[in-house]
Amino acid sequence: MLHKTFFYTMAALFFLIPAAAGFTGAPAADRSSAPGPKQEQIRAFIYHHFGMEDQYPSTSVSVDQFKDHLDYLDTHDYTVLTLGQALDRLFSEKGVSEKTAVISIDDGYRSVWDNALPLLEKYGYPATIFIATAYVGGDNYLSWDQIQQLRKKGFEIGNHSHGHAYFLNKPKEEIADAFEADLKKSHAQFRRHLGHVPELYAYPAGEYSPEMADVLKKYDYRAGAAQKSGVIHRGGDRFALPRFPMNVNYAEMESFEEKIGMNALEVTKADPESPLVTPKNNPPALELHIRKNKINPDGLQCFVSGEKDCKMEISEKNKELVVEVRADDALTSRRTLYTLTAPSKDGSEWFWYSHSWVIPEKKPPQQ
Structure with a gap:
């Protein structure tokens, strides 16, 4: 683990x-x-x-x-x-x-x-x-x-x-x-x-x-x-x-x-669709609808740029998980990922989803 x-x-x-x-x-x-x-x-x-x-x-x-x-x-x-x-x-x-x-x-x-x-x-x-x-x-x-x-x-x-x-x-x-x-x-x-x-x-x-x-x-x-x-x-x-x-x-x-x-963490809906972060929505909240048939919901984790600096609220609707994710602190980089992972029910496999956020005012990283 x-x-x-x-x-x-x-x-x-x-x-x-x-x-x-x-x-x-x-x-x-x-x-x-x-x-x-x-x-x-x-x-x-x-x-x-x-x-x-x-x-x-x-x-x-x-x-x-x-x-x-x-x-x-x-x-x-x-x-x-x-x-x-x-x-x-x-x-x-x-x-x-x-x-x-x-x-x-x-x-x-x-x-x-x-x-x-x-x-x-x-x-x-x-x-x-x-x-x-x-x-x-x-x-x-x-x-x-x-x-x-x-x-x-x-x-x-x-x-x-x-x-x-x-x-x-x-x-x-x-x-x-x-x-x-x-x-x-x-x-x-x-x-x-x-x-x-x-x-x-x-x-x-x-x-x-x-x-x-x-x-x-x-x-x-x-x-x-x-x-x-x-x-x-x-x-x-x-x-x-x-x-x-x-x-x-x-x-x-x-x-x-x-x-x-x-494996794919099967997200069927992400809200908002736009990746743009503004001062009014920073840190941004992300709502995901996730198929739960293959995963162990108890093992669901969230990360912000690789750190576990985030909170999740999990509910269920129409046999899907509804997960709201928000970073603990305001985002500061031009591009930031919210990443969710979960194990399979038997623990033998792992599932992954990432959502990107962009703050346009920030300078792009060196390519």
Whole structure:
């Protein structure tokens, strides 16, 4: 128990184009047809830099760490899919296999080509790469030619905005218009260089709001990916998909194994939907409706940025738990996570949910 609690405390500190056929690496076995009940969750991971940990310790993993992750997925019989493929199966009658993982990569740095691609091809694993179009071809970034080649190899290309702006810094009434204007710029670049527009979106810096999600829906996006720890499940919000962030300090195998084995704490409703924190609602209160069929409610815990500085009020409605969570003290960082964990009824498994808060007036952390 001590080991598990330590992991929760430390990890909580963090906050498309259909893939072309013919992945050219040695193809990994598709284990999605393995026998067993239909599964309704996906473990997704988010990477940025590879082998750049000296320059970017908060967003890079070492090449050896990444190799160890892929080797674990291989030796433990995981099916690795693009995010689009995994969502297709998750929301179909087929479902996904119990061991399904997604490798997603944000920003489109050159180290994807130099350091990640050789390993992904060796294991035959695809990935979903989210591109910020204004930076393509710039120093330390992929070129359009490399992105086209990645797509031909079977990688999925998603949208990560044009200018990677902090949209939540705008007044609330201006967020949707600013986001839509940026989206149109990215669409023009994708059409020019790839011939079509992605169907999946990853929010810049993981910051999102209902207004931004509504714009994505207007343009027929299938889903939006955030940057908060957790497991994707069928009943969750498609436009706030959780992914486990990876960096050199939280990518050692002990931590990776804990995350790949985590389950979704099945939140069916979160109120408020907006992540914005104002002086009038700080510390903010969060009300969650949680399916309780698999968890032991007596073991439910809450954390604020990895510390147990929070209070919970738990009730029951329509056979679901209704949990109100509030931090003990006012939030002070730009981004803060409320994280809830619970053991299974028999204590053999763990379940996880994170909700992100943003104080726009605060300076963004160094990326």
